[in-house]
Amino acid sequence: MTVTSQRVVTTRSARASAHIGRHAQTIAIGVVLVVLLIFFSFSADRFATVGNVLNLIRQISPTLIVAVAMTFVISTAGIDLSVGSTVALSGSLLAITLQQGWDPTLALIAILVLGAAVGFVNGWFSAYQNIPPFIVTLAMLSIMRGTALRATEGYSTPINADLWIVQLGQGRIAGVPVPAILAVVIALAGWLTLTRTPFGRYVIGLGSNGESLRRTGVNTRRIGLTVYVLTGVAAALAGVLIATRLSSGSSNAGSGFELEVITAVVLGGTSLFGGRGSMLGTIFGALTLGVIANGLVLLHVSPFYVQIVQGAILLLAIFANNKVWAKFGAVRK
Template sequence: MSTPTTVPASERIVTTRSARLRAFIGRHIQVIAIAAVLVVLVVFFSATADRFMTVGNILNLLRQIAPTLIVAVAMTFVITTAGIDLSVGSIVALTGSLLAILIDTGVDPSLSFLAVLALGALVGAVNGWFSSYQGLPPFIVTLATLSIIRGTALRVTEGYSTPIKDGGWVLQLGQGRLLGVPIPAILAVVIAAAGWFALTSTPFGRYVTGLGSNAESLRRSGVEIRRIGLIVYVLTGLAAALAGVLVATRLASGSSNAGVGFELEVITAVVLGGTSLFGGRGSMLGTILGALTLGVISNGLVLLHVSPFYVQIVQGSILLLAIFGNTKLWSRFGTAKR
C-alpha cells in the first residue's frame, strides 16, 4: 500500500498566494487594463507632444475633465443599479444657461447657484420616479427627458449664449485656483473620493450593488429598493447641474448648445472603468481612470493638431470596445455578467 505524499508547507504557501493573485487579477482585470492603457497613452503623448507633460497642460487637462469626472462618479451608481441616465448633457446645457440668465437679470449669484442645483436634482427625481416607482425603462425615460430639457434650454435662450459678467464667487468655481490648482479639479477629486467611499464602505453602496445584482433579494431583506433607485438619479441630476455650473463659469457664458454628446463621454468613462452595464458591479477607481483616459486622448490629439472631429470617432470606438470587453472578453477572467 502506497503512502500518500505530503505537499511541503512552502509549496502550499506558494500555491495559495498564486491562487489569491489570480483571483485578485480576475476581480480587477478591467481596472488593471485601463490603468495600463492610461500609462501607455501618457508615455506616447509625452514622446510625441512637447507640451503634454508641462505643468500648465496637466492642470488644464484636470480642469477640462472635471465636469466629466463629477458626473461619471454619480453615473457609476446609476449603472451599477442596472440603470442609465441619458439626460445629463441636456441638464448641463439648461443649468448653465439658466445660471447665466439669472445672474444677468440681477439675481444674487448664490441664489442662482442653489436654484440650478435644485433644478438638476428635480430632473433627477423625475427620472428616478418614472424609472423606480413606475417601472418604466430608464433608457426610455431619460431619453425623453433629454429631449425635453434640451428643448427647454433652446426655448429659454432662443439659441443664443448669455455672458456671465458679474458672477462673484460663483464665477471662481470655473476659473479660480487654490494653491495653483484649478478649483474644478479640486471639486472633482473630493467628489470622486466621496463616491469611492460611499460605494465601497457604506450600506448605501452595498444597496446600490445589490439592487443591480439581485433586486428581489434586496427587497426581501427589508430595503426600500425604489428609494435607492430614486436617490441615484437625484445624485446624477445634481452632479450634472454642478457640471453645468462649472462649464458655464469656466467659459463665462451659458449656452443651450453646451453638453452635446456629454452623456456619451460620461457613460464611456464609466463602462471603460469596469462598471457592468447589466448592473451589480461598479468600480469607482475604474471610473476615475476611464475619465482620465478620455481626457488624455482628447488633450493629446489636440496637441498633435489632429482634427477635433476625430475625438468623437475615437470616443465612440472606445465605447464599443469597452462594451465588448465588459460583456465578452473579461468574462474569461471571472468578471462576466452576474
Template sequence: MTGETPSSPQAAPARLHAAAPPRHRQATVADRLIANGSVVSIAVFFLVVCLLFSVGTDAFLTRPNLLNVLRQSAPLLIAAAAMTFVITTGGIDLSIGSVLALVSALSAALLQFGVPWPLVILLMLACGGLIGAIQGYFIAYEGIPAFIVTLAGLSIVRGTALLVTGGYSIPIDSGSPFVVIGRAWVFGVPLPALIAVTMLVIAFVVFNETRFGRYVTGIGANREAVRRAGVDVRITTLAVYVISGMAAALAGIILAGRLGSGSSNAGQGFELEVIAAVVLGGTSLFGGRGTIVGTILGALTVAVLANGLILAHMSPFLTPIVTGFIILVAIWLNFRLFRGSLRSR
C-alpha cells in the same frame, strides 16, 4: 519505533498543512487580479495612451497642459462618478448633458436678473435634483425603462434650455464671484479639479463603505433578492437619479463659470462621454458591478484622448472618430479578456 519518520502517516498532514498557505495566497492573488481585471486593463491602457502622446507631442507632459486637462475634465469626472451609481443599478441616464445645458443657461439668466450667486448655486443644484427625482419616480415607481424615461428627459430638458435662451448664449459678468468656481486656482491647482477630487472621494466612500453603496450593487445584481431582504429598492433607485441630476447640475455650474456664459448648446454629446468613461472603467452596463477607481481612470482616458489628439494637430472632424474607435476597442478587450476569464473560472 516511537519517533515519526518523514514517511509516517502523522507527517503527511503536517506537510499538507505547511504547503497549503502558499497555494491559498497564490489563488487569492489570482482571484483579485481577475476580479479587478477591468481596472487593471484601463490603467494599462491609460498609461499607454499617455506614453504615446508624450512621445508624439512636445506639450503633452508639460505642467500647464496637465493642469488644463484636470480643469477641463472636472465636469466629466463629477458626472461619471454619479453615473457609476446609476449604471450599477442596471439603469442609465441619457439626460445629464441636457441638465448640464439647462443649469448653465439658467445660472447665467438668474445672475443677469440680479439673484445672488450663492442662491443661484443652491437653486441650480436643487433643479438638477428635482429633474433626477422626477425621472427616478417614473423609473422606480412606474416601472418605465430608464432608457425611455431619460431619453424623453434629454429632449424635454434640452428644449427647455433652448426656450430659456432663445438659442443664444447668455454672458456672465466676469467680475461676478460665480466665475471663480470655474476659473480660480488654489495652491497652483484649478479649483474645478479640487471640487472634482472632493466629489470623487465622497463617491468612493459611499459606494464602497456604506449600506447605500451595497444596496446599489445588490439592486443591479439581483433586485428581487434585495427587495426580499427588506430594502426599499424603489427609494434607492430614485436616489441614484437624484444624485445623477445634482452631479450634472454641479458640472453645469463649473462649466458656466469657466466659460463665463450659459448656453443651451452646452453638453452636446456629454452623456456619451460620461457613459463611455464609466464603461471603460469596468462598470457593467447590465448592472451589479461598478468601480469608482475604474471610472476615474476611464474619465481621465477620455479627457487625455481628446487633449492629446488636438496636440497632435489632428483634424477636429477626425478626433471624435479616432476617440470612438479607441474606446470601442478598449471596451471590447475589456469584455473579451477579463469578463471571459471570470466566467471561465
C-alpha cells in the same frame, strides 16, 4: 513542503488570482492610461507641461464629476441619457438668473435643486413606475434640451466676470484649478460611498439581484430613486462649472456629454448590466478620455475625430466588458 503548507499556498494563489480577475479591467485601463501619457509626452511637445496638465484636469473635471454619479446609476443596471441636456439647461439658467440680478449663491442653490428635481423625475418613473430608464432619460434629454433652447432662444448668455461664482470655473487654489479640486473631493466621496457604506452595497446588490435585496427588507425603489437624484445634482454642478469657466451659458453646451460620461464609466469596468461598479476604474476612464482628446488636439488632429474615437472606445469597452473580462471573472452574472 507539508500538505498543509501546500494548501495555504494554493489558497493564497487562488485568492490572488480571483482578486486580479475582479479588477482586471481597472488594471487594464490604468495601464492604457500610463501608455497614453508616455506616448503623448514624447509625441506632443506641450503635453507634459504643467500648464497643459492643469488645463487638462480642469477640462475633464465636469465629466469626472458626473461619471462618479453615473457609476452608481449603471451599477444598478440603469442609465441616464439626460445628463448632457441637464448640463446645458443648468448653465443657461445660471447665466439668465445672474443676468437678471439674482444673488450668485441663491442662483447656485436653485440650479442644484433643479438638477435634483430632474434626477427625481428620472428616478420616480424608472424605480416606482418601472418604465425602462433608457426611455425615461431619453425623453428627459429632449425635454431639457428643448427647455434650454426656449429659455435662451438659441443665444449664449454672458456671465459677469466680476461675480464670485465665476471662480468656480476659473479660480485656482494654490495653483490648482477649483474644478479639479471639486472633482477630486467628489471622486473620493464616491469611492468611499460605493466601497465602504451600506448604500454602496445596496447599489451593487440592486444591480446584481434586486429581488433578493428587496426580500431582505431594503427599499430598493428608494435606492433607485436616490442614484438618479445624485446624477441630476452632479450634472447641474457640471453645467455650472462649464458655464462659469466659459463665462457664458449656452443651450448647445453638453452636446455628446452623456456619451463621454457613459464611456468613462464602462471603460473603467462598471458593467452595463449592473451588479459591478469600479469607482477607481471610472476615474481612470475619465482621465483616459481627457488625455486622448487633449493629446490629439496637440498633435493637430481635427477635433471632429475625437467623437469618432470616443464612440469606438465605447464599443470596444462594451465588447471587453461582456466577452473578454468575463473570462477573468471581471464581470459576474
